[in-house]
Amino acid sequence: MVDNYLNEETLEWRELLMIHKFAVDEMRTRLNNLDEEFQTMHDYNPIEHISYRVKNPDRIREKLERIGFDPTVENAKEHLFDVAGIRIICAFTADIFDVFKMIEAQSDLKILQVxxxxxxxxENGYKSLHVHVQIPVYLSKGVIETRVEIQLRTIAMDFWASVEHKLYYKYKGKSPTTIQAELKECADLISELDNRMYTLKKLILCLENNSEEVCLNDLYVDEYFKEA
Known part of the structure; x- marks a missing residue:
């Protein structure tokens, strides 16, 4: 009886991971199509690169326990949005919202939460756009509507988040106050860098059709370059 129960539980976890893998694969195809379309048909591609993952069972159980739920498959289905995850990295903050609009425009994709x-x-300085979507996964037994979390970040935001993530696990979520303060300051610097790089992009685009004087006096160009 115990062996049968364990086998059944194992099959439930396998099915959960399989369905979420299929959801990631489906979303991956859609995003790759957008990426290729922009590379082929447009002068500018807002997508720098895309990464994908499905949480392993240990991480799923750990998160469920951390947020106060028993580590079961049913609770994972009901309470977690990020069993399947996709990260889209963009050059500029404006690109993030352009890509989001493309995702939002897909009629059979349901936006659950932004x-x-x-x-x-x-509070720690973390910046990103999290979009929780529901995507249809087609199996022999029918359609399974499956949740996927999509994170959209700039290159700078992703660098900061990657370092913060490593420190979080190193200190088990309780890093020293000095490190927390330094991370927050770095987040502020990265935010300023993102703004300056976007201003530089706008200046470059303006210079393609106008004189430098016109561009530096353009209301859409920041004070950064006027001071230079």
Whole structure:
């Protein structure tokens, strides 16, 4: 009886991971199509690169326990949005919202939730746009609507988040106050860098059709270059 129960539980976890892998594969195809379309048909591609993952069972159980739920397959289905995850890296913050609009335009994709940590960063300085979507996965037994979390970040935001993530696990979520303060300061510097790089992009585009004087006096060009 115990062996049968364990086998059944194992099969449930395998099915959960399989379905979420299929959801990632489906979303991956759609995003790759957008990426290729922009590379082929347009002068500018807002997508720098894309990464994908499905959480392993240990990470799923760990997160469920951390947020106060028993580590079961049913609780994973009901309470977690990020069993399947996709990260889209863009050069500029404006690109993030352009890519989001393309995702939002897909009629059979349901947007469940949007968390805008760019407009309202987390206390530690974390910035990203989190989009929770529901995508149809087609199996022999029918259609399974499956959740996927899509994170959209700039290159600079992704660098900061990668370092912060390593420190989080090194200190088990309780890093020293000095490190927390340094991370927050770095997040502010990265935010300024993103803004300056976007201003530089706007200046370059303006210079393609106008004189430098016109561009530097353009209301859309920041004070950075006027001071130079």
């Amino acid at each position: 968390k805008d940590y760019i407009a309202a960063p987390k």
